[in-house]
Amino acid sequence: xxxxxxxxxxxxxxxxxxxxxxxxxxxxxxxxxxxxxxxxxxxxxxxxxxxxxxxxxxxxxxxxxxxxxxxxxxxxxxxxxxxxxxxxxxxxxxxxxxxxxxxxxxxxxxxxxxxxxxxxxxxxxxxxxxxxxxxxxxxxxxxxxxxxxxxxxxxxxxxxxxxxxxxxxxxxxxxxxxxxxxxxxxxxxxxxxxxxxxxxxxxxxxxxxxxxxxxxxxxxxxxxxxxxxxxxxxxxxxxxxxxxxxxxxxxxxxxxxxxxxxxxxxxxxxxxxxxxxxxxxxxxxxxxxxxxxxxxxxxxxxxxxxxxxxxxxxxxxxxxxxxxxxxxxxxxxxxxxxxxxxxxxxxxxxxxxxxxxxxxxxxxxxxxxxxxxxxxxxx
Ligand SMILES: O=C(O)C(=O)C[C@]1(C(=O)O)C=C[C@@H](O)C=C1
Numbered sequence: 047x048x049x050x051x052x053x054x055x056x057x058x059x060x061x062x063x064x065x066x067x068x069x070x071x072x073x074x075x076x077x078x079x080x081x082x083x084x085x086x087x088x089x090x091x092x093x094x095x096x097x098x099x100x101x102x103x104x105x106x107x108x109x110x111x112x113x114x115x116x117x118x119x120x121x122x123x124x125x126x127x128x129x130x131x132x133x134x135x136x137x138x139x140x141x142x143x144x145x146x147x148x149x150x151x152x153x154x155x156x157x158x159x160x161x162x163x164x165x166x167x168x169x170x171x172x173x174x175x176x177x178x179x180x181x182x183x184x185x186x187x188x189x190x191x192x193x194x195x196x197x198x199x200x201x202x203x204x205x206x207x208x209x210x211x212x213x214x215x216x217x218x219x220x221x222x223x224x225x226x227x228x229x230x231x232x233x234x235x236x237x238x239x240x241x242x243x244x245x246x247x248x249x250x251x252x253x254x255x256x257x258x259x260x261x262x263x264x265x266x267x268x269x270x271x272x273x274x275x276x277x278x279x280x281x282x283x284x285x286x287x288x289x290x291x292x293x294x295x296x297x298x299x300x301x302x303x304x305x306x307x308x309x310x311x312x313x314x315x316x317x318x319x320x321x322x323x324x325x326x327x328x329x330x331x332x333x334x335x336x337x338x339x340x341x342x343x344x345x346x347x348x349x350x351x352x353x354x355x356x357x358x359x360x361x362x363x364x365x366x367x368x369x370x371x372x373x374x375x376x377x378x379x380x381x382x383x384x385x386x387x388x389x390x391x392x393x394x395x396x397x398x399x400x401x402x403x404x405x406x407x408x409x410x411x412x413x414x415x416x417x418x419x420x421x422x423x424x425x
Contacts, residue, residue, distance in 0.1 A: 075131055079131075088409065118354070122358055126405075126409065129405065130405055130406075140401075144334045145334070145335050146336045150228060150337055152176050153174070155178045156174060156201060157180050157187070158170050158182070158188070159184060159280065160181060160282050160283065164281060165234060165301065166201045166203060168232060169232055173201070173228060173230055174199075184279070185214050186214075188200035188330075189222045192222075192224060192331065199227065201330075202218070203326070204229070204328045206261065207325070209260040212257065216374070217379065219346070221379075225330060225332070225334040226330055227420055228329040228423065229328050229423070230327050230423050231324050231422065231425070233425075234261075235323070236299045236301070236323070237299070237300060237313075237315050239288065239300050239313065240311055240313050242311050243311075244294050249269065250273060250296075251275075251295065251297075252296070252297050253284035253287055253296065254275070254278060254300065257325075262299055281298070281304065282307075285301075285304035289310055298310065324424075330418075334419070335418075340395075343391055343393060343400070343416070343417075343418065344419075345389045345417060346415040348378065348384075355410070356387060359389075362403070363389075363403060368392065368393045368399055369391065370391055371390040376388065
């Protein structure tokens with residue numbers, strides 16, 4: 047067998063396929079015009095199902111199984127083309143004009159959950175030169191302050207390399223319609239802190255944020271006593287409650303900065319189970335904003351509850367040559383086993399492919415929200 051002869055034949059057939067595909071697409075354009083005139087939706091599920099059945103019937107037994115995916119894809123292309131002609135796809139998903147600024151303002155009002163010394167506070171200091179910080183007790187309160195315009199920005203932790211996503215923050219992004227303006231990744235070292243004179247063998251209870259407790263699970267398990275883990279709002283509060291407690295059998299898992307701030311001793315440095323432990327924080331704003339040179343965009347999408355729905359969205363992103371940086375599923379609040387997806391793509395409104403990505407995936411989703419485009423920095 048001569049490979050070059052086979053390939054030449056394949057090339058010939060492909061040229062015919064392309065010609066036929068284009069003819070098919072031109073007819074789809076006529077169908078789109080008809081649908082616009084009659085107010086019919088582009089998607090006709092019954093027609094697609096009948097089309098796939100009929101096409102499968104026409105194929106010989108050996109190739110029947112390949113027909114449904116081939117025709118699904120072809121009709122998906124046909125729908126994407128029709129939507130682009132009708133220009134009814136992505137209107138409103140991404141605001142038409144997004145403010146562009148060179149840098150985050152040096153002296154912005156920023157809401158930070160927790161107290162001085164918390165990792166969110168450290169992230170805030172890394173992002174802003176001279177911020178006017180309002181400390182608030184919860185993640186929800188950060189969102190409230192941004193939403194109500196009491197501050198320009200809020201700092202929230204989004205995910206940790208060991209313990210995973212901070213679920214509540216994703217839920218807030220979705221519910222409050224906040225936009226990410228910047229992300230920062232910090233290396234997190236957890237220390238074991240106690241009052242001066244307290245030894246590790248005295249300790250029966252450790253306080254920390256639940257994420258930090260999770261990141262130090264193995265360490266806690268091998269401590270001299272059987273230790274109770276108690277979750278606090280954040281690691282700085284854990285340090286302050288140990289400092290203010292009369293007890294001499296408690297410790298906090300917190301930062302070296304908090305040891306200094308609250309007059310505690312570091313019993314052990316870097317006790318997290320994974321030596322390389324990073325947390326990604328986001329800086330959120332009420333309106334989308336392109337700060338500096340954004341590198342990635344975050345999207346939230348809900349696909350129809352049917353086979354292949356997410357695959358179709360992802361295949362569109364891939365077909366446009368756009369790199370996907372993250373895919374995370376979350377249950378939809380109030381629904382049973384239905385999921386929404388957070389997708390980060392390496393593409394922003396400054397890139398030519400961005401509008402096309404949005405235009406092509408929007409018709410495939412029950413709901414699509416744009417969560418902002420931003421640069422990711424590390425400290
Ligand atoms: O027949 C139609 O109504 C079309 O729009 C054409 C087509 C196709 O490409 O075959 C595309 C979308 C519909 O969901 C069904 C079929």
